[in-house]
Amino acid sequence: MIHASSVTKRIKKQLILSNVSLCMEGIYGLVGPNGAGKTTLMKILAGLTPMDEGQVAIDERSCTKGKYVKAHERIGYLPQDFMVYPNITVEEALDHLALLQGMMDKGERHAAVAEAIQKVNLNGHETKKMSELSGGMRRRVGIAHLLTRKPSILLFDEPTAGLDIEERIRFRHLLKQLGSEHTIVISSHIVEDIEFLCTKIGVLKQGQVLFEGTPSELKSRAKGCVWEYCIHPEELDDLIATREVVQLLEEEDGIHARVFSKNGGTGGRRVAPRLIDGYLAVVRRGEPR
Numbered sequence: 001m002i003h004a005s006s007v008t009k010r011i012k013k014q015l016i017l018s019n020v021s022l023c024m025e026g027i028y029g030l031v032g033p034n035g036a037g038k039t040t041l042m043k044i045l046a047g048l049t050p051m052d053e054g055q056v057a058i059d060e061r062s063c064t065k066g067k068y069v070k071a072h073e074r075i076g077y078l079p080q081d082f083m084v085y086p087n088i089t090v091e092e093a094l095d096h097l098a099l100l101q102g103m104m105d106k107g108e109r110h111a112a113v114a115e116a117i118q119k120v121n122l123n124g125h126e127t128k129k130m131s132e133l134s135g136g137m138r139r140r141v142g143i144a145h146l147l148t149r150k151p152s153i154l155l156f157d158e159p160t161a162g163l164d165i166e167e168r169i170r171f172r173h174l175l176k177q178l179g180s181e182h183t184i185v186i187s188s189h190i191v192e193d194i195e196f197l198c199t200k201i202g203v204l205k206q207g208q209v210l211f212e213g214t215p216s217e218l219k220s221r222a223k224g225c226v227w228e229y230c231i232h233p234e235e236l237d238d239l240i241a242t243r244e245v246v247q248l249l250e251e252e253d254g255i256h257a258r259v260f261s262k263n264g265g266t267g268g269r270r271v272a273p274r275l276i277d278g279y280l281a282v283v284r285r286g287e288p289r
């Protein structure tokens with residue numbers, strides 16, 4: 001469990017994170033619009049960037065030294081853009097990275113690399129060059145690299161960004177599997193990923209925590225505020241102009257539009273909120289927790 005208390009960060013006098021306190025456990029989703037401060041917080045937790053104020057503890061033990069989090073051996077961080085030399089094979093890349101991390105014993109290194117390859121389901125791809133891999137497979141190599149160090153906490157920044165639908169599904173499945181052995185923090189603005197994976201969610205906006213709780217608590221923030229209309233295509237422009245439309249689905253009987261509103265209009269029926277509705281309710285209201 002990672003416990004961040006009152007973490008504050010300024011870059012060039014701009015307040016990027018303001019008094020952020022979060023308790024991250026299980027498979028934890030850090031969500032928020034672009035520029036919310038998710039990557040900055042991840043980098044602070046990974047010890048890559050300093051904070052101005054605040055404390056971070058892992059499993060109740062403080063790991064803040066000065067302005068840095070010092071927990072390199074316990075935390076593995078996968079950035080958005082993981083890539084290593086394109087002309088070496090998966091196995092060579094992992095061996096080389098493990099060596100750079102100080103794993104000097106060849107036998108120990110080979111065993112750690114083989115185990116990590118198996119954990120991320122890259123068996124059979126060991127001799128492929130990095131340049132031949134798809135985006136999802138490259139990220140698997142990134143995770144395998146983290147696993148060779150055996151950290152207890154994994155931080156993934158936008159892990160499914162840019163993946164096609166099939167790869168995204170495979171990748172989500174892998175993250176879920178890893179969640180049985182590790183605390184995982186996933187930053188994303190793809191609420192669908194968070195819905196599938198996460199047991200707890202934190203919502204950040206403009207550097208402030210707007211929400212922290214379970215997926216069902218987040219859903220309930222939109223309770224009574226989601227309406228569904230079945231309309232003809234020619235009514236769509238009018239609906240978009242007058243109501244807050246959050247989702248459109250084409251069905252056989254017309255367009256099903258989900259609308260976010262305290263009061264329904266004629267023809268609408270109140271429906272149960274989904275996670276995206278709760279997220280929008282929190283982000284649009286915008287007040288800190």
Ligand SMILES: Nc1ncnc2c1ncn2[C@@H]1O[C@H](COP(=O)(O)OP(=O)(O)OP(=O)(O)O)[C@@H](O)[C@H]1O
Nearest residue numbers: 011012016032033034035036037038039040041189
């Ligand atoms: N090195 C930097 N110099 C100046 N501003 C920065 C720097 N790094 C981050 N910022 C600013 O800090 C804010 C938060 O950025 P951050 O990347 O942490 O947000 P994010 O929630 O991860 O966004 P996204 O979802 O777009 O990746 C943004 O306004 C960004 O412009």
